[in-house]
Amino acid sequence: MAKLQLREAIRAAMVEEMARDGDIFLMGEEVAEYNGAYKVSEGMQDLFGADRVIDTPISENGFAGLGLGAAMSGLRPIIEFMTWNFAFVAMDQIVNNAAKIRYMSGGQFSFPIVFRGPNGAAGQLAATHNSSVESVYSCFPGLKVISISNPDDAKGLLKSAIRDNDPVVFLESEFMYGMRGEVSDEEDYLIPIGKARIARDGDAVTIVGHNKSYWRAMEAAEMLEVDGYHAEVIDPRTIRPFDWDTVIRSVKKTNRLVIVDESNPFASVSSEIAFQIQSRCFDYLDAPVRRVTAKDTPAPYAKNLMTYYLPSAEDTYRACRDVMYLD
Amino acid sequence: MTTTDSITSAADVADAPSNGLEASRPEHITFTTTFRSYPAEGDTHGDLGLYRDGVVALYRDMLLQRRFEERAAQMYGKQKIGGFLHLYNGQEAISTGSAQALNMGLDTVITAYRDHGLALAVGMEPGECMAELFGRIDGCSQGKGGSMHFFSREKGMYGGHGIVGAHIPLATGIAFAHKYKRDGGICVCYLGDGAVWQGAFHEALNLAGLYKLPVIYVIENNQYAMGTSVERAAADVDLYKQSVSYAMPGSLVNGMDVFSVMRAMRDHADMARRNQPSVVEIRTYRYRGHSMSDPGKYRTREELEKNKDQDPILRLKAYLLREDLANESELAVVDRSVKREVLEAVDFAARSPQPPLEAIYDHVYTEEGFPFLQ
Numbered sequence: 001m002a003k004l005q006l007r008e009a010i011r012a013a014m015v016e017e018m019a020r021d022g023d024i025f026l027m028g029e030e031v032a033e034y035n036g037a038y039k040v041s042e043g044m045q046d047l048f049g050a051d052r053v054i055d056t057p058i059s060e061n062g063f064a065g066l067g068l069g070a071a072m073s074g075l076r077p078i079i080e081f082m083t084w085n086f087a088f089v090a091m092d093q094i095v096n097n098a099a100k101i102r103y104m105s106g107g108q109f110s111f112p113i114v115f116r117g118p119n120g121a122a123g124q125l126a127a128t129h130n131s132s133v134e135s136v137y138s139c140f141p142g143l144k145v146i147s148i149s150n151p152d153d154a155k156g157l158l159k160s161a162i163r164d165n166d167p168v169v170f171l172e173s174e175f176m177y178g179m180r181g182e183v184s185d186e187e188d189y190l191i192p193i194g195k196a197r198i199a200r201d202g203d204a205v206t207i208v209g210h211n212k213s214y215w216r217a218m219e220a221a222e223m224l225e226v227d228g229y230h231a232e233v234i235d236p237r238t239i240r241p242f243d244w245d246t247v248i249r250s251v252k253k254t255n256r257l258v259i260v261d262e263s264n265p266f267a268s269v270s271s272e273i274a275f276q277i278q279s280r281c282f283d284y285l286d287a288p289v290r291r292v293t294a295k296d297t298p299a300p301y302a303k304n305l306m307t308y309y310l311p312s313a314e315d316t317y318r319a320c321r322d323v324m325y326l327d
Numbered sequence: 328m329t330t331t332d333s334i335t336s337a338a339d340v341a342d343a344p345s346n347g348l349e350a351s352r353p354e355h356i357t358f359t360t361t362f363r364s365y366p367a368e369g370d371t372h373g374d375l376g377l378y379r380d381g382v383v384a385l386y387r388d389m390l391l392q393r394r395f396e397e398r399a400a401q402m403y404g405k406q407k408i409g410g411f412l413h414l415y416n417g418q419e420a421i422s423t424g425s426a427q428a429l430n431m432g433l434d435t436v437i438t439a440y441r442d443h444g445l446a447l448a449v450g451m452e453p454g455e456c457m458a459e460l461f462g463r464i465d466g467c468s469q470g471k472g473g474s475m476h477f478f479s480r481e482k483g484m485y486g487g488h489g490i491v492g493a494h495i496p497l498a499t500g501i502a503f504a505h506k507y508k509r510d511g512g513i514c515v516c517y518l519g520d521g522a523v524w525q526g527a528f529h530e531a532l533n534l535a536g537l538y539k540l541p542v543i544y545v546i547e548n549n550q551y552a553m554g555t556s557v558e559r560a561a562a563d564v565d566l567y568k569q570s571v572s573y574a575m576p577g578s579l580v581n582g583m584d585v586f587s588v589m590r591a592m593r594d595h596a597d598m599a600r601r602n603q604p605s606v607v608e609i610r611t612y613r614y615r616g617h618s619m620s621d622p623g624k625y626r627t628r629e630e631l632e633k634n635k636d637q638d639p640i641l642r643l644k645a646y647l648l649r650e651d652l653a654n655e656s657e658l659a660v661v662d663r664s665v666k667r668e669v670l671e672a673v674d675f676a677a678r679s680p681q682p683p684l685e686a687i688y689d690h691v692y693t694e695e696g697f698p699f700l701q
Contacts, residue, residue: 025507051507057537062496062530069500072485073435075507092527096490097497105478105486106469107690141691141699165693194698241698276700 001182007040009151009183013158025052028080037082038177064090068097071113081117084133098167099142114161116170120262127298132263137169138240145239147171149214151181156191196243202230205320206250209260210236216260219313255286256323260316265293287323292316362577365591367584379652387661389419389640392444394669403619408460410473415444417614420639422448424588428596435483437498438517440475442487449482453672463679470682492525499531502542513541513599521552523566535604536573542604543595549613554625570606582611583637
């Protein structure tokens with residue numbers, strides 16, 4: 001097992017796939033000569049040349065659409081957004097074209113494309129640079145949405161996303177690019193899309209968290225361990241399609257569910273999980289489903305407000321104790 | 328020859344010193360760009376290398392589109408067709424003339440929602456098109472797309488697109504793929520005058536100009552974006568000039584003369600095959616409303632009738648008769664065969680089954696068994 005930073009694991013996935021298939025190219029702002037705004041694509045232009053690792057002007061709607069047109073013609077683009085905040089101007093391409101043209105053409109055209117970049121809170125950048133987009137894109141049938149929490153999943157899932165024949169929204173994190181973790185040495189390391197990972201076995205409460213929220217879930221589980229309770233932690237990894245079976249099996253065992261999700265709460269991924277679990281596991285639940293989310297406000301700038309805005313391990317721990325009726 | 332170079336202005340950098348601030352100083356820049364103009368009646372069929380049968384084929388092609396649209400309007404009135412229906416009447420010289428410049432089987436086309444004419448011009452069957460309007464399983468998009476979303480991968484027809492301007496970046500990407508794969512193909516992207524004021528148009532053209540892609544952006548200027556005239560939408564009504572900012576040649580074409588369209592599109596296809604993207608504004612006129620629900624209060628009957636005098640089909644018919652390429656009875660035979668073909672298309676559509684309800688989950692994803700929420 002190699003120990004890689006998240007950015008290195010993402011790069012490894014792209015490099016391996018591009019070496020395997022000449023139809024794959026990488027395009028985005030500063031991906032080539034600048035070596036990537038977050039150094040994810042460092043050295044890739046040297047490896048594959050300027051025809052396959054391509055800098056763009058600041059035109060997200062334009063190059064997202066360019067990627068989709070190329071995908072209609074059988075190429076397999078990887079489109080990098082410097083952050084998903086900047087992709088809102090490309091939403092028309094992703095929502096109306098990527099998600100729907102296959103359907104509207106009666107299956108004649110498909111879109112083997114990956115849109116990837118960092119998502120969610122990234123520090124004291126104020127409201128426009130801290131959006132969480134997973135619930136937005138998960139709304140649209142035709143898209144797949146992946147949100148990763150560690151280097152190993154990043155590599156295995158990105159390779160699967162690149163090989164997938166449908167459009168994939170792949171969500172990373174600025175805060176996690178430097179995080180190191182063991183990554184499988186397996187030659188063709190593919191993690192299937194749509195399968196959750198049980199990170200920690202337990203019987204007292206189920207905690208579901210993706211991307212950075214996964215780490216809040218793990219910290220809360222550690223705190224519960226000190227109290228003598230074993231929490232089960234599930235990282236869904238894929239948001240659409242969601243692995244309901246894994247969460248349902250866990251809730252049937254623990255009878256309690258807490259969801260950590262750094263998105264704003266209204267109509268979020270946590271809303272959908274809560275709805276699905278109450279309707280499919282009603283008789284197994286010993287407490288209402290609880291969720292720990294960002295505040296129902298835009299993200300603030302001031303440090304203390306930003307800390308208050310985001311879901312914390314402490315909040316998660318307290319929500320778990322609540323559903324266990326401990327306090 | 329039709330090329331008059333009569334329209335000149337705008338900017339091109341000539342004799343600029345190499346790099347550095349020097350180059351950007353006004354005293355080092357001269358303004359020399361020319362545009363091309365393709366007025367009506369600039370070419371004879373002989374100039375274009377056409378013989379009698381070729382000219383009659385153009386006539387039949389345009390007439391098929393006209394009769395298809397008339398029948399579609401009738402079927403809409405009978406509520407056989409749902410949703411929006413945007414008819415192409417009056418603009419047929421553009422689809423027919425430009426298709427002549429294509430290398431069928433290799434080149435690709437993409438357009439907006441007024442897509443029936445182009446679909447027929449690139450060889451899609453009237454039956455599969457009418458069946459799509461009827462929402463039937465034998466429709467070109469299996470009843471999933473309707474009027475605005477005709478597709479045929481086989482014919483290089485990359486759609487029919489309903490969001491104004493959203494297909495223009497796709498065209499840039501399709502052209503990118505032609506170049507990436509070195510397959511020798513070009514992409515022709517048709518858009519309306521209204522789409523020019525979407526940001527997507529400008530982003531897509533900049534990328535094509537920057538990457539030198541084999542693409543032609545054809546602006547079908549039919550004078551109205553829904554009910555808003557070009558004068559009420561454009562700071563500069565000469566839409567071909569948009570080419571300048573993206574380092575592309577621009578041309579202005581009379582879209583009521585199919586020969587002018589052919590000439591212009593051949594010239595621009597040659598450019599595209601050398602990886603020089605370009606803009607072609609073709610001025611035309613739509614006879615029908617924006618869609619079937621358009622009361623048409625934004626224009627006068629006199630304006631409409633005046634434009635109908637320029638009709639591309641009547642113009643070519645007059646040319647055929649004047650040049651003794653065909654007589655009235657020969658053209659009547661063509662008319663009857665077109666009428667029959669369209670009636671057969673209606674019959675085919677009416678007999679085609681509705682899609683089965685379980686087809687609702689088909690074509691969302693390529694994989695089988697996606698776990699849709701129930």
